[in-house]
Amino acid sequence: MPPPLHLQAFSFIINIFLFLALFIIPIHITSDVESFKSCAPFSCGNFTNVSYPFWSVNNQPSYCGHPNFNLDCEHGNLTIEIKSQKFHIIDINQTSRLLRIARLDLWSNDAATIVSCPKKYIIVNLDLDFFNYTSKYEKYTLLYECGPLPDPYSSSLSSEVSQVISCLIEGKPRNAYLVSSAKVVDFIGLGCMNNITIPGLKSSIIEDSDSVVDVLDKGFDVRWSGVEEDICDGCIKSGGRCGYNASENAVLCMCPNQESYGDCGFCRLKSTTEILPDEPDCKRLTLRSPKGKQLSWKGKMKIILGDTSII
Secondary structure (H helix, E strand, O other): OOOOOOHHHHHHHHHHHHHHHHHHHHHHHHHHHHHHHHHHOOOOOOOEOOOOOOOOOOOOHHOOOOHHEEEEEEHHHHHEOOOEEEEEEEEEEOOOOEEEEEEEOOOOOOEEEEEOOOOOOOOOOOOOOOEEEEOEEEEEEEEEEEEEOOOOHHHHHHHHOOEEEEEEOEEEEEEEEEEEEEHHHHHHHOOOOOOEEEEEOOOOOOOOHHOOHHHHHHHHHHHHHHOOOOHHHHHHHHEEEEEEOOOOOOOOOOOOOOEOOOOOOOEOOOOOEEEEEEEEOOOOOOOEEOOOEEEOOOHHHHHHOHHHHHH
């Protein structure tokens, strides 16, 4: 004789609950733990503890940072791509949200030679939704494919031109000069065949008698924004690590035991947008109604089975 229907239903519910407890929930928790570990702050060369909104394309999943802040580490140097243009990273100040960058095509460790002259006139085009110049910004013009600096220029404009350097064109060194864009009209007589406007630090040519390469290598400052770092700060204070859900355009808070859109002291039911407190640090599976009332055993079973009529 088969068991009564209510016993069959009870057995079915128990089996589902055991399946969730033994297989689905542990997999979810393991996944959250792995996400937390994968998004640990990373290092590259002299850079240490680099974290959200940045992420490493070399050894981190893309959800560890914002899509526009992926960094490439090669031979101890960090680079970032902004609107298809690559920049060498000189300094990162995550407290002030400042980034000092230099054009990669003009940056060089060689104190006498730029790797190559720009192949074509490409201005720096920042993504202003995320990066903006600071008050230290100034425009300079790099004049290249030039002849020697004539005597009149050497005497009257020496304070406005840094020392001559070589700029390689098809493997051959050619003279190049860097001047303030406001003064570029004074140098028409040089007969330079090409020029390009580049950003730099304000008054960095005159101060300390920097060379052209020094000015280019020092780069310029940009301030980043638009990545909801205020939300991230709350996540970090609660013991979490920040990431980004690109499909939902939202900051993720990755905790050692869960993943949420708030912080590590709260849980969020998928059926509601209200953030609900839990005990302690969401380490246990505790189902609550959107009003915050803890559900009965029967209510929990109905939620597990997809019946939300009780809430």
